[in-house]
Amino acid sequence: MISYIKGLLTYIKDDSIIVDVQGIGYEIICANPFAFQSFENEQVFVHTYHHIREDAQLLFGFKNEDEKYLFTKLISVSGIGPKGALAILASVDVAGFAAAIEREDDKFLTSFPGIGKKTARQIILDLKGKLVVTTAVVEDSDQPTEMANQAIITETREALKALGYTDKEIKAILPQLQKEESKNTDEVIRKALSLLMKN
Known part of the structure; x- marks a missing residue:
């Protein structure tokens, strides 16, 4: 499981953010992607939940452990x-x-x-x-x-x-x-x- 992602926040979308980790862009779905807006083009630490389905593997991101726990x-x-x-x-x-x-x-x-x-x-x-x-x-x-x-x-x-x-x-x-x-x-x-x- 992917517990967290640390990298460069390169893009903010309507429902997700893209974090670059050594040249690989991870799309992380967030409740409020714009909460990370102040970190755009900077290093960011995102707590993640790796959700695995038969047809997809999704990463959900959170600003702290409490949000992740509640999720x-x-x-x-x-x-x-x-x-x-x-x-x-x-x-x-x-x-x-x-x-x-x-x-x-x-x-x-x-x-x-x-x-x-x-x-x-x-x-x-x-x-x-x-x-x-x-x-x-x-x-x-x-x-x-x-x-x-x-x-x-x-x-x-x-x-x-x-x-x-x-x-x-x-x-x-x-x-x-x-x-x-x-x-x-x-x-x-x-x-x-x-x-x-x-x-």
Whole structure:
């Protein structure tokens, strides 16, 4: 298995990045490729999961071990494939997601694309109590705030899509939006529109 890739980040695509390792270009599928934008044409270290199917061998990339851990746990749940797991990782942090599992928050889980009530219950059934090891902050008093921030980001993404912006455009500004400390969705949407107009 390929545990990580270290090399020159040569290209960022809509759903993947290309990392050159001694003249070989590895395509690594990511939840948010533009999160690596600041490393373009520089050395980058990417945690990877090597997914082997009968018809393909795919590399999925993550910025840290916690993201990779959550990904492996999600794809172990019946009804969730790699694409579904990436869709979740694209708009949530591991701690916030783990907190939602522990609280059995169906509404939070069904806010993700392709996750219905049945799958949400399956996620809770399979993962409750199993994500606390990597995310000790789950019980932290600030956790509800983190969850609220993630909900705002999710709402902002949906609002931007409704306005006609593409996934590529939205993903490009996500890292900046996630740094916003505003607790108001409207303010974050305004910030997002401002960033989109500059691009």
